[in-house]
Amino acid sequence: MEYEKLVSQALQARKNAYAPYSNFKVGAAVLTNDGKIFTGCNIENASYGATNCAERTAIFKAVSEGYTTIKAIAIVGVQNDYTYPCGICRQVIAEFATDDTKIILGKNDTEYLVKTLDEILPGAFTKKDLGK
Ligand code: THU
Numbered sequence: 001m002e003y004e005k006l007v008s009q010a011l012q013a014r015k016n017a018y019a020p021y022s023n024f025k026v027g028a029a030v031l032t033n034d035g036k037i038f039t040g041c042n043i044e045n046a047s048y049g050a051t052n053c054a055e056r057t058a059i060f061k062a063v064s065e066g067y068t069t070i071k072a073i074a075i076v077g078v079q080n081d082y083t084y085p086c087g088i089c090r091q092v093i094a095e096f097a098t099d100d101t102k103i104i105l106g107k108n109d110t111e112y113l114v115k116t117l118d119e120i121l122p123g124a125f126t127k128k129d130l131g132k
Helices: 002-014 054-064 087-095
Strands: 027-032 037-041 070-076 102-106 112-116
Touching (some): 002 027, 002 054, 037 054
Parallel strands (some): 070 102
Antiparallel strands (some): 027 037, 102 112
């Protein structure tokens, strides 16, 4: 199953999380419309504010390689529960999402929730608003 594969890649990426301050490890895996997968982990910083979330690491890797449409993104944080993306990450997902983009919240290898962006960021401000 495509989603399970994405969750397991996010779990794998979580192992590289650099989280010496919070000890809260997060992994993410982005599936682009072209079928490519980019993974990411959270990368903390002594300044705290320069910390980058796992979702943004994965998305920025994809975009910097020329892949700008997210088909699905899996996120795995705290073990044995679901970790939702933070507000900034929801906004960044919105930038590269379509109405069909799936946000997969992984609990473990086999248990996950599938959400749409509209469910987790209703009324999102997007590039469509800028033209108004
Ligand atoms: N974190 C993520 O990587 N993604 C989220 O959506 C929530 C928060 C990270 C940032 C920080 O390194 C740690 O989790 C605690 O906030």
